[in-house]
Amino acid sequence: MKTILVEDKAYIRKGLLNLLNLIDTDLEVIGECESVEEAVVVANACKPELIFLDINLTDGNAFDFLEQTKDLSFRVVFITAYEEYALKALKMGAVDYLLKPVDIEELKTALLKVKTLPISIQKDQIRTVKQVWNPDDSKLILSLHDSFQVIDLDELMFCETDKGYTSFYIRNGKKYVVSKTLKTFEEQLVTANFTRPHQSFMVNLKFIDKYDKSGVIHLKNGKKIPVSTRKKEQFVASFLNRTIE
Template structure:
């Protein structure tokens, strides 16, 4: 049985989530309900909490301001939010769990099952704390995502986006090629990272490839469309993405010159 709290300023959201958990997630025991971050801090100080269902947009303090207390408690956070494009991108980049409102029952069950597995396997330690810390950093400067968390089997590897040379699709997996020549394989499709990474710097050049324009050395038409990266790798560019790449290169060159 996992002890959980619900943190949300909206009464309907609190009561509906409570009902969904009671009816569909028998492994969850609701230890308390808070309508503000201040009330949530009080609950965390008085109880041992395993899971926090945390709303983001709340008056006064938003949900992210509870993060320091969450780190101390080692609870597993599942963010609940109406759509905020940047916040959602930051949450995804740090491989943290979220539920979009209105909450879907199947997605709720999946999130609870995932939390239960992570807690039982004691995977909520240092790597998750680093992900929460990095989320706070990303959200303090909403210009762009600076680091992403990549699941590695034992936890997460926190990677600076400047260290990503390119990402290669391998069926339902994504292989990250890093500047230090390390490769990290992640069980997520390429599209998820296309949506997370800064679009002015990373470009999809093929159904199986995303490149970091920082590492682009040459764009050639000689042997079909292809790019040469600074690490010596050559990667094909699909014909339908060629014009998009050319436009991104022009934009990125202008962006860099304006820094």
């Protein structure tokens, strides 16, 4: 069974490879990847039959990878650190997963199950997991360095993107940074009453205190956000519509 290891930490990949060599001679590890981008390329090119898939990767998460692969003709075993929300999603979807550090007996059990699981059933399970993972448009799940953070969009004041990273500023003063561009979140944020007045910012309309016609937004916490000339007309329309409501 052609296998790919998708995990952003080299020592975990090495440990998993050692365990696989100990317990299963039918698996052939044909590739190791540490990012969504790399995994998509390798999976589409090599057509693996099994993928051990870390949920939290350097440039996204497991579901970003699954959305970008051409098909789901391979079986999946998720790998995750102990995070309550992640485990809840995986258990409700009944998809096989391994906790870090990987236990050899749990690995044996997962391999036994995955070899007999029809691909069609796995596809349904993964769809269920994805729905649980991000159940509605009122919340956003951020993949941080060592955890998954649930954000209530009603409490999110604004986002700022810079050099491939996006910072999320919450009403309570907390700030979270992820290694994704703002474009990744734009569609969901627009449906949640956010506007994009500038290429580098998205703003929750409910937190705007006033707008200077010179092209500056004043938030209720005192933060000033520029409105680009190109986006000025669109922003003003959004702002006035929100005010009327």
